[in-house]
Amino acid sequence: MSKPRGKIYQSQQMEQWITKELETTELGRYIGTRKNLFDLRRTAVVHNLHVLAKIFTYATEQSATLS
Structure with missing residues (x-):
């Protein structure tokens, strides 16, 4: 059975509030090892x-010089 619209709206407001609070506080969404792994992967993607x-530019x- 589906939730009434009012309950869905309330839960959506709560999720948005939590997200906003996480963004404004110094406590991040990811902490500890999980954050380090996320940052490592993000950095690796940017490096790649x-x-x-560079490879594309060189090629x-x-x-262009051969033509």
Whole structure:
């Protein structure tokens, strides 16, 4: 059985409030090892994108000089 609209609206308001509180306080959403793992993966993705951009730039420069 589905929830009445009022209850859904209340739970949505609560979730939004919690999210806003987490953003404004110094306590983050991720703490400890989980945060470190998230940051490591995020940093690795950014690094990989930079490497791919350099490879792509080098390949396009080489093809332009050969033409």
